[in-house]
Amino acid sequence: MILRNTKVEHTDNKTGLIVKKTTTSEGEFFNHKIAVNNVLLRCEQQRLNVKSLLNNPFQINHIRYINKKSRWDFESIQASMHHASIQKRFYFAFQQRSRKQWKSLTFAEAEVDFQTLARMGLTFVPYPIPLDTSLEKWLPRRKNAISQLHPSQILVPIFCSRHKRDLFEEIFNYEFENSKLIAVQCYSLNDADTLANLIKIKLRNMMLQTGDEAPLLIGLNYEKVQKSFSRVSGSFAYACYGFDILSERQIWLENMPKEVREKILKIEPEEIMKYDRLLGGFNLSAEQEFYEGKNLTEEFLDTVKVTEKLTEYQAIQWANHLGQQEDFNILNNRILETAYEEDSALNYIELEKERWSVFWKTNMPKLK
């Protein structure tokens, strides 16, 4: 699939949220997409012969760092890239870095990572930018990196949300005007650098007008459930800052101590967070029983056929994905409706979804 361009379809002045339309060789799609990530890919691989797969143009592979071997696990790339190409999806792979790994990242290491993935034939080649990089330091590195790519390959700068905040705006704005895709590995919203940088992203994105060419902003590695923010969906929380394509942090059992791994494997359905579309956030069976008088997770699992070959955990993740994506589709429609009904998107957020409303009111700057 070839990426032609991304243009602004409509900007809602009340919320600062934007609908972007991406044109590809296979057709067009709107933003606010939750990508098919590692967990969902495994679900799809198990369902392959059973039912249709997720209707989604974006697949993102979070590359694992193998703690025991102190190296990245690139082996998953070929199989996942193949799957994406059959499903006619954009494929993006990147190394999921911990905070510690970001802190110690140097250009020497970033360049090796960039070259490694470029040689693997990826169309979108990630380049992680160290935290203390200024625009001045970045430009010659960028030029050099692009010179090593095949004309069909596209460099995708990856920022860390904890980038030094006094350096971030200039370098991000430069990329905003010169890149087709920009990725940000997002860390906690309780972190001052992250908050300051995300607000700058939102502000720059909000300046777009209908018809403008714009980059697709990819939000990576955020927590699926924002436990410090009333368990609002992480995808919504980060979309508020302008991200178009979202992929939550992946957790690998292989990297965990044996005791933790065993505990996770024994987890019961009532301990798994389920997305509730009425809330716009996650809850557990106990909360569902208290407020709704029934265990919604259990009721949902009763409807999943054994032939779908998903584990209980996978079935819940699949439903969580579908629910969040459906809410994003409605949000897009409501943003488009603001062309003739100015409060449409704001009302959807503030009146119809409890957790979205609480997050919006307590974290987003008020616009007039």
Added chain:
Amino acid sequence: MINAIPKWVWKRYALLWKKFHDTPFTFEKAQKELKHLDRNLISVMFNELKTAGWIKVELDEKDTRKRVYTLINPMQVVESSENDIKKH
């Protein structure tokens, strides 16, 4: 003037009304009733109720750092709304 409240606020209000009716209660007592919900969410909910005129907020006579909440009777809410409509 009493205004409409979002459906999600109404659901929580109904639960509090069932427990407290129009007797005063503290934030902590409300939190005990609204199980699984965090302080942040309850604060936003109270703010919505206050702005819409569905709750009365006063300072605690014994400790003025604390607030005491009293829900407005839903019948009174309906009557006020009717009066507002007639006035306009």
